[in-house]
Amino acid sequence: MKLAFDKKTVRKALSAHSAIGLVCCALLYLICATxxxxxxxxxxxxxxxxNAPEMASIEPAAVQRGIENVLADESDGPTTTHLFVHLPTExxxxxxITTDTQALHIDAGGTIVVPEENAWxxxxxxxxxxxxxxxxxxMTLVGAFGAMIVALSVSGILAHPRVFRDAFRLRARRGDDVATVDWHNRLAVWTLPFALAISLTGAMIGLFYVTGGGMAITAYGGDSEAAIAPIFGEEAAADPAPAPVADAVPALAHMAREFPDVVPYYVILHDPGTVGxxxxxxxxxxxxxxxxxxxAFGPQGEFHGTAGMADGTIGQQLAASTYNLHFGNYGGLPVKIAYIVFGLALTVVVATGTFIWLNKRARQGQPAPRLRAMWWGFVIGAPAGLLATLAARIAFGNSxxxxxxxxxxxxxSLCLSLFVRHRERDLARTGESTLAPAE
Amino acid sequence: MIGTDSFWLAGALAVAGIIVLRFSWARRSRSMGLNATGWAFLLAGIVVGVAGEGAWGIAVASLFAIGTALILLLKAVFEQPRWKRAARTFRQPANTQVPNESRPVGKLATFAITGLLSLVAVVLFALAARLALLAMGASEADGNVSVLGLVPLIWPLLVFTLLMTESRKVQLTVVGLIVTASLSILILAGGSA
Incomplete structure (x- = not known):
């Protein structure tokens, strides 16, 4: 099967593909790797x-005790405006329990055990x-780069007239430019549905400040929260007069009784300890x-209804689906493993794309050894940086x-890569041999 | 996560589709029948996935298909013989120029038009589309989500289209037309929800 694009279209598509890829490559690589x-x-x-306490589930009464313990712990300072209880999940x-100022792990009895330490x-x-x-x-920048993955995917397909015929051709063992091109094209083609899914959802999330901001300015008097309220629901009016802390027990009991197939994983208290x-x-x-x-529930557990994420309009359900589809947490560990493999493939696609451009320049008599060295430095440096920070977390702690x-x-890594290039060049000039891999 | 029968059937159909396509595309001559069978399996996987599990079913069936393709691709690495000769190095005369825009001002202008102006144009277009949807009776939630969804979808396509267009005049005309049409709708409708 061959897509019938003429040579001029293919050439222009390839040129557009290169232009977008070059502008985006470094940060796109970092976004894909992270x-x-x-x-x-x-x-x-x-x-x-x-060493944080773990449990398969927690009793509603223990959740309530935890809430009251955390609020008592903060009684010296201003009362938190929101309190989130993350319930145990698989x-x-x-x-x-997270407030405006801290996050604390509680045990199965609701006692505060240790502050949350997840800085890395x-x-x-x-x-x-x-x-x-x-x-x-x-977020806007990351969203824009997500959108550019869509542009790169479309331009890449147009620039590749033998996309199906070559779909399983991977001459990786040649060890030359053709191998690099094959890795890039094959991985890009087969991860295309994944790339489009995560890039569109990522761009939707990341470009919110632009899209939501645009809506807020043109239709909601500059209020971004009002712009998304029809989608995710709106906050009830606040009433700061003091009141006993809301009871989460009847709300959780209602969930277990009326929605047994639904798995609660967050309890959120808005303006706790107030009439509102x-x-x-x-x-x-x-x-x-x-x-x-x-x-939604009242302070004593009276059920007020749902926001419509599960059974509201198509738009609401679509908006609610972006996060899981983007982060791959909709099917347990197997889906996560698939996302990691495909994410690595996408990262390789971005890395090899720039090497293809550098190889092409070299073939056209315009080699860019410094750029090549810098790209190597970045491709190695970004994951090395992540590993170094993880090592520092283990060695020096959460702070x-x-x-x-x-x-x-x-x-x-960039400096080292440039240094190695200079050293190789100097050795080549003096006629000495080097064991460094040829580029 | 445990799946249902339809989930496993959708996954199996997706895997079968990729395997048939692999077999078909490896043949020396094209086989329309095999190609059609492969695509039909994939389509059936999607249909079974959506019928049994909705959007979740499509998403998971797609993962089966992509995973199978990557495994077959990995196998393809070892099917190709190791390159015995020295790696090919392509060298062209040093005076060959890379055919790209060399002037910094031109590059900046291209970036400004295809990257930034096009984003402004698409946001305005999406806001106008929202008003059109609301006028046609769509709910406020759907109208607002259309803005969130249209920009990431249309902007990259416009960027690509503009970059495919070599004429600066055409680039500016396309962006200008989108801005003018969208702004007209927004101003006429008063930007109200």
Whole structure:
């Protein structure tokens, strides 16, 4: 099967493909590499803090005791505006209560045990989500790069007229430019559905500041929360007058009684200890792509309804499906493993794409040895930086400043790569042989 | 996560589709029948997946298909003989120029039009599409999600289309038309929800 594109179209598509790839390659590589690693977000948290209390489930009364214990722990300071209870799940069998100022693990009886220590997993998530930049700029940039994966996929298909005929041809053992091209094309073609799924969902999440901001300005008087309220539901009006803390027990009992197939994994208290407080339970719907459904309750557990993530409009269900589809947490460990393998493949596609461009330049008599060395430095440096920060987490603890360390390792890798190139060039000039692999 | 019968059937059909396509494309001559069979299996996998498990079924069946293809691809590495000769090095005369835009100003202009202006145009288009959907009776949630979804979908396609267009005038005209049409709708409708 051959797609009937004329040579001129193919040439222009290849040119567009190269242009987009060159502009995006470095950060795209970093986003793909960190995205692959962050699939194991829950598992990294368990690895970072193996001594945190774990449990398969927790009784509603223990959840309530935990909430009251954490609020009592914070009674000296301002009352938190939101309190999140992460209930034990298969991937993360821990109960963790997060407020505006802290996160604490509790045991199966609701007693506070130890503060949550997952700084490395959070660093990794922030690097993937926003490149360690402020959220507005970082997420927008990452979202834009996600959209560019879509452009690269479309242009790559158009630029490859033998896409189906060559679909299983991988001359990897040639050890030359053709092998690099084959790796790039084959992995890109076969991971295309995966790449489109994660890039479109990633761009949808990342470009929210642009799209949601645009909606807010044109239709909601600049209020971004109002723009997404029709999709995810809106917060009830606040009433700061003091009141006894809401009771999560009847809400959780209602869930078990009325929605036995739904798996609650978050209890959220909005404005706890005030007259305006209310309880939300986020429940997972097994074998659905949606992240869950919001179940709203009053302070004494009176059920107010759902937000419509599971059975609302098509748009609501689509919006609720973006997160799981992007992060691969909709089918347990097997799906996570698949996402890691395909994510690695996508990372290789990005890395080899730039090497193909460098090889082409060399063939056309315009070699770029410094750029090649720098690209090698970055391709090795980014994963090396991640490993170095993980090692620092193990060696120096949760308070390590990972961001400067990561970028220092990447910078060092770039410098080392350039140094090795200079040394090879000097050796070649003096006629000495070198054992370094030929580039 | 435990799947149902339809989930396993969808996965099996997806795997079978990839294997048949592998067999078909490895033949010296084309076989329309085998090609059609392979694609039919894949399509059947999607249909069974969506019928039994909805969007979740399609997503998981796709993972089966991609995984099978990658395994076959790995096998293909060892089917090719090891390259006995020295690796091919392609060298062309040093005076051959890379045919790309060399002026920095031109590159910046291309980036500004195809990257930034096109994003503005697509956001305006999506906002106009939202108003059109609302006018046609769509719910506010669907209208708002259309903005969130259309921009990541249309922007990369516009970027690619503009880069395929060599004429700067055509690039500006395309972007200008989208902006003008979208702004007209937004202004006429008053931007109201």
């Amino acid at each position: 995205g692959t690693a962050i699939v194991l977000y829950e598992e990294w948290q368990r690895f970072e803090q193996p 991937a993360l069998p821990r109960t963790t 997993a959070e660093f990794l998530l922030a690097l993937h989500y926003r490149l360690n930049l402020p959220a507005t700029y970082g 407080q209310h309880v939300q339970i986020v429940g997972e719907h097994p074998q659905r792509l949606i992240f869950g459904e919001y179940y 390590t400043d990972f961001v400067p360390l990561f970028w220092a390792v990447v910078g060092l």
